Each structure stands twice: as C-alpha cells, then as structure tokens.
Amino acid sequence: MNAHLHQNRQQFPKRTVISLAVGQILLGLLSSPVLAQSAPAAEQKVEVIAVKGSYSKSLERAVDMKQQNIGFSDSIVATDIADFPEQNLAEALQRMPGVTIERSKGLGSKVNVRSLPSEFTHVSINNLATASGSGGRDVEFDIFASEIIQSVTVQKSPTAADEEGGIAGSVLIGTAKPFDFSEGQLVLSAEGAHNSISEEVDPKFSLMASETFGDWGALVSFSKAERTNRTDSNSGINFRPMGRFLEASGTRSAQAAAVLARDAGIIVQDRMDKDETSRIIFQDKVGDRAYLNEQDKWGATASVQYKPSSEFSLTLDAMLGRYDSTEDEYDAAAYSASSKSTLETIHSYDDTTLAEYGVVVLTDVSYTATQHEFLSKERINETEYNQYSATLDWQLNGWDIKGLLGYSGADKTADYSNLKHVAYAPSRTRWTATGGETIQSANPATIDMYNAPDKYLFEAYETELEQVSDDKYAAQLDFKRDIDWSAFSALSSVEFGARYTDKSKERQFGAIKIQGPSAGDTSWVNKRTLQDSELGYITDIVPGGAYRPKDLNWMQVSNDYARRTFRYDGFYTPFQVDQFYRVDETVTALYAMANFDFELASLPAKLNTGVRAVDTDVTSFGYHPIQNEDGSTGYTKDPVSKDGNYKDLLPSFNLTVELADGVIWRTAASETLMRPALTDIAYKRSVSWNEFRFKDGNPDLQPTQAKQWETGVEWYMENGGILAASYFWKNIEGVVREALTGVVENVEKRNADGSLDGYYDFDVYQPVNADGSYKVTGLELIAQLPLDALSPALEGFGINSNYTMLDNSLTGSSTLGIPTPPEGLADKTYNFTLYYENDSFDARLSYNYKDKYVEYIHLNMYPVYRDAYGQTDLSISYQLTDNVRVSLKGINITDEETSGYTLTPAFPVMYEFSGRRYSLGLRADF
Template sequence: MNFCIKPLAAIIALSCAALAQADGNLEGRISDTRNQTVYSGAVIRLEMLGDASMNREVLAAKGGRFRLPQVPAGDYLLSTVVGGKTVDSRTITIRDGETLTANIVLNNAQQDVEEILVIGQAAQMQRALDRQRYADNMISVINADAIGQLPDANAAEALQRVPGLSIERDQGEGRFVRIRGISSDLNSVTVNGTQIPAPEAGSRSVALDVIPSNLLSSLVVTKTLTPDMDANAIGGAVEINSISALDREGAFYSAATQLSYDEQSEHTNPAYSVAGGNTFDFGNDRRLGVAAALSFDNRKFGSDNVETGGAWGFDNGAKLEELEQREYSIERERLGAALNLDYEHGVNHSFYMHNLYSKFSDNEQRVANEIEFADAIAQGESSDAEVVRSLKDREETQKIISSTLGANHFIGDWTVEYKVGISKASEDEPDTIAGADFVSTADISGLSFSNSRKPRINAPSAFYDPAQYELDKIERTRSYTEDKQTMAQLDITRDFDLADYPALVKFGAKTKMREKSQDADTWKYKDLSEDSSVSMSDFASGERDYSLGRFGPGISSNKVRSYMATLDRADAFDDEDSVLEDYDIDEDINAGYLMGRIDADELRVIAGVRYEQTKISARGNALNQSDELVTVKKDNDYSHVLPSVQARWQLADSTQVRAAWTNAVVRPTFEQMRPNFTDDGSEAELGNPDLKALEAANFDLGIEHFMGSAGTLSAFVFRKKIDNFIYETDLAGSADYAAYDEVITFRNGDQATLNGLELAFSHKLDMLPAPFNGLLLAANTTFTRSDATVSAYDSGTLLQRDISLPNQSDVTGNFIIGYENERLSMRLATNYKSEYLAEVGNLENSKGDVYQSAQTQLDFNASYKMTEQLKLSFEVANITDEPYYAYVNKERYNAQYEDYGPTYRVGISYTSF
C-alpha cells in the first residue's frame, strides 16, 4: 500500500507547486476533405527541434480531437501518423502560458495527400494496434471504423479473435465471453461507458449475442485495470462503443441486407441494417453530431442432440444408465438500435448522450425421448426401459436499454469529466411449457445402443408408436427477471510538470445502485392418465428429421396448449414453487480513487489506489422444516482497498515492455447469494447471502514489438491469485447438517491460482510483389494452468480434491489468413479452444467429472466492391460442422453431443462514403 500512496502524495504535493509554471498547451483536430472523415485514433507526434529527447505522442480521440497539455515553450515538429504512415508534418511554436490550436486538414487545396486507407482488414488492424500501443494499460481492440465492417454476426463472435479470449456458444452461436480462461461471470461489460446489467436470472454474465455487430464502432478488452475503472473484472472488462457522427464530416448513411441459409434446418433467413447521421457546424468550433443505427435479423434454425448427462457407471466396465435424444426447432429474432448525440462547444467543452436498445427473442421448441434402462447396459447389450416422450415450448424475450449522459471540460490544466447512466435488462418468459410428458404404458423391451460417443438407439417398433404413450403430466411456468442500474461518476485530472517530466494526478468518485429481481409462477398438471387415458396419438406431429438416428413422432405444441385450455388452471397452481424462486436484491457500490502518472523519458508509470464499499440487501422466500413459507431478509456490507501500479518502458522506437500489479473484486452471482432455501429436515437447498466477494491479485509482464503495416509481435505472462473463489458443494454430514442426506449450497474456497502465457502475431505482407502484397496473417495463442481446491461431505467425512478452474481451457488460439486489394477482401479464420472442466462429479475421484471437448471452428468471409459505395459479401460459419461435445471420464463416453451444421450468408451493402 505505501508503495502506491507515497509516490502519489509526492505527485499531489508537487502538482500544487507546479501551478506557477507557465508551459503552453497544444490542441486541435484532424480531418480529411477528400472522404469527409475525421481520424480518431490517429497518432499525433510532437518533437522539439534540436532536442530529440523532448518527444510527446497522443492518440486523437473522438471527433479527431487531440490535446497535449504542459508543453515547454519552443519550436516543434508536429507529425500526424494514420494507418502507420506519416501523412502530415509541420513546424509549430509553443509559447509559455498560451494554447495553440493546430487543426490538421488533409487533402485541402494547398496539400494533396496520398489517399489514406480507412477501411479494410489492414486499416482496422493498424488502428487497433495504435490504440493498444499508446494505451496506459494492457488492452486489445477490434475496430469497425466504417459502419458494418465487422464480419462476425454479433459482439461475442467478434471478440473470440482477441488474444486470450474464447466464447461459450448456445445453439452454435457465440454468447458469453471468457477472458484468459476466466468465467464470464467474473468479467464486466460496458456500453458507451455504462455497465450493462444481465437479463438472465441469477447471473452477472451479459450475453453479447444480444448486441448486433453492425451497431458497433469498436470493442476494447481491458486486461489490466487502472484505478479510475470499476474493479469488478477479474478476467477483464469489455467496453462496447457505438457509432458517433463526429467521426465524419457532414451527412453519411449506409444500408445492408443479407440472406442466410442454415444447412441443419434448411431455412433461409433475412437480416437488414441501416445507419446514418450528420454533423452540423455552427462555427467557432461548435459542432453537433447526430448518429443513428437500426439492425434486424430473423433466423430459423435447429440442432440435433443426444446426451447421457454423464449417467455412466464404471465399476464393472462402462455401462449406461440413461440417455436422452433431443431435437430443437428455434426461431431467433434480434432488433438493435442506437441513437447518439455529441456536441462540441468550442475546443474545450463537449457533451454527449448515447443510447442503445437491444431486443432478443428466442422461440424454442424441443422434443425429447428420455430413456431410463431397467438395468445399466454396455454397448451392444439390451434391456427393458421406461421411456418418456416430452415437449418443451418456450418463448423468451431479453431486452437491454442503456442511456449515458455526460460532458468533458478542459479548464486550463484541469480536466473535468462527469456522466450519469441508466441501464436496464430484462428477461420475460410469459407462458412456457416446461415439460409435457408422455410416459410409456409399459416398459419397452429390447432396447440397446451403439456408439458410446454419439449413442444411437436400437429399438423395436413399439418405441416409435405414439399409441404406446399416455400423457402423464404438464408443467407450465411464467417468469420475469429484471436488472436495473443507475450510476453517477465524476473524474478530475490535473496536468503538470514534475522535474520537467509530464505528469498528472487524477481523482474521482462513482456511485452505482443496482436492483436484481425475479418473479416466477408454476402450474403443475399431475396424474393426467389416472382419470382418463390421453394417448400421445392425439398430439403426434409426424416423424422428426433427426440426423443422429431414428427419432420417431414429434409432439404438437398447439395441440398441447389446446388441451391445457380444458384443464383447471387455478387448481394446478403450485403455491410453493411459485414463490421459492422469487427474490429481490439491492446492491449499492460507492467508490473513490486517486492515481498519478508520470512520463520520465522512455518510462511511463501509473500508480494509484481505489476504494469500493458494497452494501447488499437481499429478500427472498423459503420453505422451512415445518412446511411453512417464510420471507427471508439478509444484509451484507463490506469494503475493499485496491492498490495498483503499471509501467510502460520504451525499449526502442517500435518495442516496449509492460508490467502491472493490479487488484480486482467480483461479487457473488445473484443465484449464489440469494437468501432463498428449502429445508425438509433430510434434504436442503440453500442460497448463501454471507458469501465473500472474490478478490484477485493480478501480475502481468510482457513485451510488444510493432512492425510495418498492421504488424505486431508480443508475448505476455500473467498470474492471478484469486481468494474466496466460489463453488457448489454438499454440506450433508457436516456439524450443522449431521442428520441430512443432501444439503446443496455455495461456499468460498481458500485460494485459486491461474498462470498463463499469451502470444500474438500479425502482419500485412506488403513487402511481397503484387498481387501477394495483399496477404495478411494473424495468429495468437494463450496457454494457461489453474489450480483450486474444492470440498464436500460424504457420510460425515470431509473430502477434498484439487481441480482446474471450471470453464478454463488450457489452450486457446486463433489463426487468420486474409487477403485484400482495392476491391476484394477475404478472410479465413480458425478458432480453437482445448477441453475444459465443465462440472465436478464427485470428490472421491475424477471419473464422474464432465469435460467439454476441444473445439475448432473454421469461418470464411469475403466481400467485393462493385463500386466505391456498393459491396457484395459472402460468409460461411462453421465450415467443418464442428459439434458441441461433452464427455465423462474418457472422451469416448458421451455426456452431450449436439450438431449444428454450417451457415451460409450472402449480402449486399451500400455506403455513402
């Protein structure tokens, strides 16, 4: 702690003395008259004539604005670098106590500059690398500076190309992002500076497939936090930035349409997007930018699944106890919109209001054959079995709304920034058939299976005859989850000279108020076959097209709903289940920080400390041993002091070393800390509102070398020590639950560690003769090792076992080969993640552990510019039909296999610029 505070105290004391200094300031904006573009992300380089050691560099911010405070008086060479090329050089004079405005206008009447490539793979890679190179901390960037330039379908799939990142998929589409192997619950997501809450019940994870990629201007992944950032990111923080009109001059617009074909379901699906805006110039450096974007897509697709859930016994060979065939039919619809207003009142004052709306609707029907063998059987053996044919019919709508209002002011050597934000996420399932079960009237004999990896059922004709099944029960549910958050933030920066070195001190405060609530109701129609037999023949919908063997008839959801309308809904209402899932959790976080930065020749050091105070108030429902429903309330307060130090050392013009020690804290998920419980005296299921927050000390060290066009070579090592990591356990047999058979809850572990190596390379091979000079290569890989200890009770004995952190792959990687010229652009991308632990079976041994197998997905996209404005595109996702596969004990023993097939897309787009 003293290591951080003492340097900061010295900086603050010296900053007061620096008030009397009279250095000058440089500010301005860079724009291009040829393509009406401003260059946010351009490198502005200042070098004192006659003294090459007096160098300053900064990246142009939104609207092409740049500012260099506290510049010693003298004559300088001012250079502008865009896309790795110097596009403008001029001499300027800085005077004491004055602010020089140096607007840089390329391709004006006096100066014709070679056209700058602002779109395309190489340009986006170069601008992303520039942001990475000059950032204070360790970040990775994906740019889409021209609207609609990201080739991936959503934000999650775009992020999987970043070093150290991998994604979790749902029905073959990327949803959640893991950073350096860390669960998505331990990462944070912000949109335009406002943290996004999670629409899903119990979770902190934000599913990024709800945000279409064509609404975005950039994605920034922060891997080492600075004190002015929220500390709730052990893996890292994802910052999503939507479009801004100030990045262009005047009016602009674009429109695109796309058709996709899903090979598995043989459906053709549309997608549309439009975007545009205008910049209004009122003179005297006063500009208003208005930008809007709208995106819509509708996709009908499906998947085929066979799973055992790990129900294998290995005591006497490998024998299967049960399995399930599933066939999914899905209609998924996305609607996204953005409206951003940016106003510059002179060069020193700017105001903004950024708004994002996303709606994600998922209509899913699942028919399943659930088979439970009378006796566990090995492959090739046969047995009688009870068979249940079931239907699930769910319509789910997730919405995210985010609005941020803020301003930036430059007042002499001071910078004042403030903003307020409101965000809301919700998930609505208004009427779900959670299960309509048709049970075989008698055990079906002679069932066997082949292929332990993709089990195929061998069954007699009775298995496929709907007349052999009777409707037994229907479960119907309704649920609504809401996650609301409001925040306010103030940041103040003071620039000054410290012993002739540029320095700053920054401090600020932030408050966040969050409320997560869930309301669910359940109806159970039971024993429907006792009063009058209802045959499945009356509900059958014909033979299903199932690629993993014969499935048999499906079940009509419309017929099931018509039948439910004849039943007594009030009588089926389940009072207990309808309140046991309900909860309401308020979480307030108040934070303050202090940090300083100094540039001493080739060394930049940032040191600071952040303080976060957390107050949690939770309300839920419980069923006690007396079979009484009671309301439970629980409060939990704690605070954290989080110091950090980061350094960037310039070894040479194109090589730098980075080092960081940072601290982060992540609160338990809402499912883990809700106070709800059930307890009947022999079995219990408990939330744990007393859980401690996870705390992580993070160490990072690496080297980056930048070369040529879109070129970099980097290597980073990192180590994370995570205290209080959380896992699910069984406390039956412990001192407090000695007489219980099962007590499922969550508890804190002692410490987990994660060590890793992250390597990255990219380069455009423009040194080759044409046409090969259009080739681009990019590759990255991350190697990690983790260790954690979990424990549970078995017959009163405490068992412990060392495991890897769940959901953490030891190896992730990407390889991309691209090609582009003036008209054609192509990219072939491979994404790989090694197997990882998905579920701990028991603590006696690892035979019951479930692992997700390694996955390699190959994607291709290409575009051709018919004119400067009109472009055709073609994409193939999942070329090699990579399935989802999970196994238990050994890779040949299925836990889950799901097949999606490739998806093909063709599109056409028009841009006005």
C-alpha cells in the same frame, strides 16, 4: 398469490438513488459561462475512431489503440466487427487475443477472457455496467446486435480508475458518436442467411446515419435480424452413482447388489457408504433430441453531441433493443435410474479406464423398469434492454473533468412448457462411440421405445414462468490535472474521482402441472396415451432433413398442438412465494492515481499507479419456509431480508518502457475482484427432487479476489503490423463453490402421479467462498502482419493471429477427490485469420480453436468436459461501385460437430450438429 407478491413488491420500491453531490457538481459545470466560448471549427480536434471499408485499416486502428493504452489491452473497431460472418456480438469478439466464447446449439452466447469463467469478466457499454437479465454477473451477449457497436476493447490489466477490474478482464463496448466521423455518414446493409440443417433463409438489415451541424451532431443506428437454426443432438447422458439403487427401499437394493456380484464380481461392503457406491457408475439417461431455435432481434442506438470546442463536449447516448427467441425441443429419452427400476443384467463393464480414481463404469446394462419418455419442450424468452447516459468532457483551468450519469436495465420473461408421456418397461442402455443408445432387452416385456405410442401414458403438461428485472444506476465524476513541478519532474499528472452505483435485481418464478382438461383435474394421468394426441415425425415437425447423429426417426407431439390442446381456457402459471428473491446492491468507490514520465536506464518510461477503495452494501430478500399449526409447510408473510457488507482496497500498477523505436515493454500488477452472482446471494431455498437436495442462497458471500501480474514485449511495425508476447500470472482466492452445509432428514418425496416414493435424507448445499487459492499462469502471443513485408508479390495479403496457453494449480473440487480444473478454463486457445484485399476485393478465412474445458461438475463428483472445438469461417466481398459492396459469408463451413464427455472421451455425453450457415449481403455507404 400473485396479488400477495405484488403487495410485497410495493414495500420495497426500486431505488433510483443517484448521488446528489455528483448531480449538483454537473449542474454547476453546465451552467458555467465557459460553454459560450466556442472555438473556430479549424481549431477543433476531432479524434476520428471510425474506420470505413478496409479490414487492414481497422486492424491498424486497433493496433494504435493498443499502443496508446497504458496497460495490456486489445481492440476491434467497426469494420472488423461488421465484416466477419458473426451472428452476434459474442462471435465478433472471439477473434481477439485471449477471447473465446461459449456456444449453445451453434450460437455464441457468453464470452471468456483468457478462458476463465464468463462470470469473471466485467462488461460495460459506454462505461455503464451492462444489464442483460441473466441471474449472474455474466452478460448474455446473444441479445446484442454487433452492427450497432462501434468499438470493443478488452482490458486485461486494470487501472484504479476502472469501475471493476474483472479477474479475467473487462470488455469495454462503445457505440458510435456523431463527432467520431469527419463527415456525414449513411450506411445501409441487408443480407439473407441459410442454415444447412433447417434449410431456412433468415433476413437481416441495418442502417446508420450520422451528421454534424456546427457545434451539434446527431447519430442513429438500427439493426434487425431473424435466425432459424436447427440442432440435432444425442445428449443428456451422464454418470449416476450406484447409490441410486443400493439405497432404494424394498427388494431393489438387494437385487442390485446381487447383480453386481454375479455379473461384475463387485461385492459392496456398505450400501450406505457414498464414497464406495459413488465409485460404481451406470449410465443415467440417454436422449435423442432435435431443437428448433427461432430468434427475432433488433437493436438501436441514438447519440446527440454538443461540442462547441475541443475543450468541451456533452453527449447523450441511448441504446435499446429486444431479443425474442422460441426454442422447440423434441426429446426421446430413456431414464435408467427410474424410481421403479434396478439392475437386471450387466453385459459389460469397464474397471480400467478410471481405475486411478477407484471408479468402475457399467457400460452396457439391462434394467428392470426403465422410464422411457417423450418430451415436447417449448422455451419462449423475451428480453428488453435499454440504456441511457449523459457524458461530460470538459477542460477547465488546467483540469480535465469527466462526468457520467447513466441507467442500464433489462426485463426478461421466460415461458417454459414440457409435455411429458412415460412408459415403464425393461430395456437395455449402453454407450456408443459418440453417445448412447437404448434398445430392447431380452426381457419379454421390453418395448421398442421409438415405436410404441400406445405404451406411453400422459403424466403432465408442465409449465414454468420466470420474470427477471435488472436495473443499474450509476454516477461518476473524474478529475485529471497535468503537473509541471520542477522539484518532481517525473510526475506528469494526477487523477482522482468517485463513482456510485445502485443495482437491483428481482426474480419471480412459478411452476404448475396440468393433468386434466380443467384446473385441479387429474383425469388424464395414466389414462390418456401418446397415441391419443396428434403425432408427426420429428423430421416433419422441425424443418430440414434427416436426424444427423444416427439413422433414426420417431413420432412426437408438436409444441403448437400441445399449447392449443393442454392449456385450458383461463389457464395461467402463478408465481410461487418460495421462488421469489430480490437483491439490492450499492457500491461507493473512490480512487486516486498518479502518472509519471521518466527515464529508466536511459529509456523513455511511463508509469500509472493508483488505488481504488470500494465499499459494497448488499440486501437480499426472500420468503422462508415456516411450519403451520397443522404441520404443513408455509412461508413468511413478508420477505425476510439479510444484509451484507464488504470493503476492499484495490491497488494497480502499469508500466511501459520504450526499448527501441516501436518496441515497448509492458509490466502490470493489480488486485481486483468479481462479485458473487446475485442468484447465489439470494436469500431463498430451492429443491431438486431428483437429486435429493436443497439449495440455499448465501447473502454472506464475499467477492472472489485475485492478485495478478503480467509482463510482455510488443513490437509495433511501420506497416501497421505487430508482434507481441506476454506472460501473466493470477492468484485467485475465495472462489464460489457449492458445498454441503447440512442435512434435512426424512423428507417426503412423491412421484409425479402423487404416489409416495419414500422418505429420504436431503442434503443442503450452499454457495460458499472456498478455502485456499489457486494459480493461473499463461502465455499470450500475437502476430498481425501485412505479408508484403516478406515479399512484394504478397501485397494485399496479411495474417491476424493469436495464441493463448494456460496452466493452473486447482485440484480437488470433486467430492470424490478427482482432480478438476476450474470450470470454463481451457488450456489452449488460438485464432488465425488469413486475409487478402485490394481496392475492390477482399477475402478472409478464419479458424478459431478452443481446447477442452470442464463445463460443470455433475453431482459435485464427476467433471463433465466440453470437447475441444475448432470452427472455420469465411468472408468474401466485392466493391460493385464506389458506394455499394456485395459480400458472401460462411459460418462453420466444415460443418463441425460439438461433443462432450465425462472424465474421458470413452464416456461421451453429447454429439451435436448445428450445421453450416451462409449469407449473401449488400452494403451501401454514402
């Protein structure tokens, strides 16, 4: 099968098309004799963007960048990025106005701008759209080391020159260049970090060296870090509609209906009416889980710059790295909705909390045959990324010419395994204040699920292997010319340009179950027990102390033992034809802009306005199911392809008016888009047997589009502080949502042991562009103040704070008509940092808060919320000598837990601890 897929891949080689016209222009520019016209060193104008050794100076530099930008934006620069106790680039960005992050087991992973979903944010490094190996448009920030980043700007109002506006905003990441510094630099740093739960100490070190040699400059940077983190979580809890039992075959359905009537007084009118049965809820699965996450990450940059004069520079940049993570998950779980079970006794129910939706929740129930599971899961992820670019800046005969050629790529491999032992027995499951629990029921056949290894039978050692290849090529050429026309004095300059991008993402996936000591052997199924394997207490398998969510310990199989024991010689996971997909996308864009300087009511004003025309071609490949002559299911011999195309015209408008000295009024308006995730475009079908549904890709998806407007006032103070307030409005349409688009009747479904479970109607869901639109409005406040302006006694003290408040009009995304805000959108977010610094000492205390938000909509019916979360971080450093500084940093120093719930906190789904993290570091600057 792998060979077959390899042959098919050769039919569609990766495209490396870069616009020949752009290449010829660049070659022509590089061959010009103007290169020989080197200006004296004293005449060269070098913009020093690097900031060294002072947090307040880095804030001032970020304020300068904000003031100079024609649109709404915020920035952080190197010292700000490096000096906070973040674990990766995502956590460095969370302190910017309107920026929050999504956390996974205590680690920042994805970035939300103004709390909109992460896929609404466009990310680029050195003006190249970033590849990270994810299946969507969002970037997995945890793969990037913050130490190799020089500056980050979040641009919230686009111009026509921007590659993509991003409905939420654009994150523009820049790495350091040698001429960013006025003199040679050598920076070395090292630290050790301790996690309070795993009790492990992790090393990290980085270096940066830069020097200029006349017209030439060179810079290299490198960072390497290890991280070991343990997370304890009572989670996996969710709503399950009573249709699971009421639609069952045999006596299970009748018994469920009888118990509902007897114990809760609920008379079911139509057992097949999903609108009725989906409003009777029981608790599906409760899991006690311990995670151990080990990461090894390195990143490097290199930059060579030729700058013979202030009119010409040529820069070659490279950025590359690797991110390896191994996550062990040990899960003791009880699956109430097993295929053999039904209701036995309803001990309590809640018909008031969700009465407005007509929902009754069975809160404490005994079941006839709960599926108890011990799961030892291992996830090994390896991501390699690299990016190369050549950038030209040239002022020639009154023209400012910029050129870019670049490549960004990532290759990701994910190796997953799950050792599964199962015991069917009566038990009782109920909600607790922080999650859920499964205990023994009154039935004589019940078991203590945590202490009955002889009752658990081996079901399978499941393996999955996924490989994703993500490649992006780009070529861009921009022209700008200053205009001095007496007939139209307001027009100061014009800009125009073109960009061509070629993107390709390919995914291979395979899954197989080991059920015996050799290929095809099933002799272990329902014969080998849990106690036949080597067992250890969970608190011994993962380093650290007791299980945090509750007073509980249990014995389980380690992943190390499982890999050694169950993977027989010669085992491999073959790729599956039906899981392959590839998406190719080319985008050609042209833009034109004009800049104006004039007076508005006698006040100095600047205006940027323009339009961007975008033409997008998409080709999606995948294998589709066919029926063989014997009636079995097969797949097309070659990938089936489908083309898509869309064209967009995106205008933009940015205006600044200087109301007084240092006081600026900004207004911006634009139309922008975010393209659909490549996994949604993929022309393939996948199946979820437990949810009785197929999911198809949709190559005809159109981008999500937004019309947006913002206005605000900014006061730039002489001491480097800023007070700012802005109001923004977005009208978003074409949001991609899963929708029921068909039904496949009488699908055969089998249990893991091969026995027939039954024949069911499977729903077919596809991502579609939802009808209508919704509005998001918000208020953003910024206060960055050195406090000595209030009193000389406060010299050295300052605050850096911001607050974002949102409102939205979206409702009805639940098939039950439950009002639901957009996934990922939090109503309130804020950051507050109090700092103090003098010549030798500085300290910062920071608090970041993100309000509750919908994480996902379970079964397209029940919104699941991530609870509001606030985290306090600390950073203290002391200058030992002129060149050496020591620092102490703390992350989550108050040891906050992460929690979530379905619809209301009365029904929690997660209670998770990831612990505190402290680090001690040393930094040397020369």
